[in-house]
Amino acid sequence: MGKNIDDTAVETVNGVQLRAVSVGEVEEWNRALNLGFLRPHAGIEPELPRRRWQPGRMLGCFDGGRQIATFRSSDVELTVPGGAVVQADAITNVTVSATHRRRGLLSAMMRRDLASAAERGCAVAILVAAEYNIYGRFGFGPATWGCGWRIDLARTRGLRESLPGVPGVPGGRIDFVTLAEQRELGAELYDRWRLTQPGAIARDGIWWERNTNQLRIPGEDFKEPFTAVHRDADGRVTGLVVYRIDNKWDGAYPDATLTVDDFIALDLPTAVELWRLVLSVDWVRKVVVDSVAPDDPLPLLLQDPRAATPHEANGDLMWLRLLDVEAAFGARRYGAAGRVVLEVEDRLGYASGRFAIEVAGDGTGRCTRTTDDADLALDVSELGSLYLGSETAPRLAAAGLLTEVRPGAAAAADLLLRTPLRAWTPTEF
Known part of the structure; x- marks a missing residue:
């Protein structure tokens, strides 16, 4: 086709x-x-x-x-x-x-x-679904989830005083930067970081220009945010945070809310130093983190993790549709050695057929068409949800969205498709 x-x-x-x-x-x-x-x-x-x-x-x-x-x-x-x-x-x-x-x-x-x-x-098509029930009929399935937090600073009292294994970054420093510096330093940092995060997509020049007001869009009320970068002892940028502050007062008492719009860190020590900055800004009583990775440890870094409550907008984010099953599954790595045969139904025809995913001990795999008996049967929409590893075969089977042709095949497939990091898409498109 x-x-x-x-x-x-x-x-x-x-x-x-x-x-x-x-x-x-x-x-x-x-x-x-x-x-x-x-x-x-x-x-x-x-x-x-x-x-x-x-x-x-x-x-x-x-x-x-x-x-x-x-x-x-x-x-x-x-x-x-x-x-x-x-x-x-x-x-x-x-x-x-x-x-x-x-x-x-x-x-x-x-x-x-x-x-x-x-x-x-x-190999795939992706989109963000404004409404849940529109795009499944075209073969898309939810493949990444957004995860945000609301943090009450009076309850958490900041980061834990001792973070095991995180002594800080010797020789590191944090500096506020201009919008022009954000475009240059942020773009280079993001291109390094995105290759470590399943589900991340590239940001083009227009994205950076629009988000730093170099490209001004009529009708958009842009207010310059606060942007800080973290550098290691060699001066290399290892992290960035972009936030804005709603400077409110309750009578004579400050009651500001700080909202994090963008957060990138190449390692945990950098993340800790940037969160330490965010959680210690004068006059701020609440911190809203619009989106971080679903498995980001942020709540566990706090003195009281209960002070971080899930953002009400958390939910499915990027939807994915397979166009070339063999190329897509051949490109990714896997969690365990093994073999699973999938029977895929696709009303548009791109992903229809029976495919064998074979994984070696080093996590590399290949995907080929086969005539062997199927282990699992599913629609291409569910295959899109499984592809990046954010959804599991046993959960889909429990929901009646996937059929176990061979008993135990869903659990076996879960071991193959498991990923160290859950997929996340931090970039609007």
């Missing part, structure tokens, strides 16, 4: 024209995007269309001369368990106007994009 895709083709879907958007049509495409996301249109930064537009990757649906649906994708590197990367089709900006729902427009745009992605050689 997905061969000889014509990115300039025009389709008619229930009387509506579906086609790629030209660079000159991006302003109206952006207006349709804002309408679909229920937000006021505030124009568009002049340079953004030229830099973000790619031939055939920005789709629109047209009813007469009016754009009433939007869809955009771009290729990005996705880190998989073991530190390798695969090419992912990152889908975003998906909207259909309320006046044109239930006409098959989303389905047509999705089919077109996935076919093009498969032709380009993308």
Whole structure:
């Protein structure tokens, strides 16, 4: 499937024209995007269309001369368990106007994009689902989860006084930096860090410019945050934290809330030093951490871990769809030696079939099509949830989302697919 895709083709879907958007049509495409996301249109930064537009990757649906649906994708590197990367089709900006729902427009745009992605050689497609029940029918499954915390400083009283094995960073130091320094130092640090975190995706130059206000977006109220970097004794940047402060007072008493927007640390000593800074800012009574890795030890670093309560927005984050099962599973590493045969159902056909995953003692593996009897049977959506290791086969089996053809196969597959770190996606796309 997905061969000889014509990115300039025009389709008619229930009387509506579906086609790629030209660079000159991006302003109206952006207006349709804002309408679909229920937000006021505030124009568009002049340079953004030229830099973000790619031939055939920005789709629109047209009813007469009016754009009433939007869809955009771009290729990005996705880190998989073991530190390798695969090419992912990152889908975003998906909207259909309320006046044109239930006409098959989303389905047509999705089919077109996935076919093009498969032709380009993308192993997977990824997206962030605004609503849970939309994308499963296209073969996507939740593959990473967000994890945030709310910390009451009066209860926790900061970090533990003695952190075993973490004496600090000899010769290390923390400095506040400018937005320009954040772009330069943060981008280099993130590119090193993302290869250690399954589920992380690359950040392009536009991401850094937008998040440091070099690229100003109409309608967005940017307020310069506080940005600090940690350096080791050799001067190499090993961590970064970006936070903002809501400077409130309760009468004569300070009652500020500090919100962490971005946190990167290459090692635990660096993380401890940066958290020590965050938890000791004057006037701050509450710290909100919007997102860290699901297995980040932050609560256990506190004197009272109960002072950290889960953020109410915690939940599924990035959804993943397999396009090339053999390439995707061949790229990652595994938790134990063994073999499991999967029978995969995929209504769009990209991942349909029977696949054997064989893992050597060193954690390397290969995935090939096979005619051997299946151990597990599942839909491609559930395969997407298993791929990065955040979901488990026994839990899916218990929920009736996976069938154990061979008794004990779910537990055996869990050992193979287990990862030292749970997948996490810290970057919006």
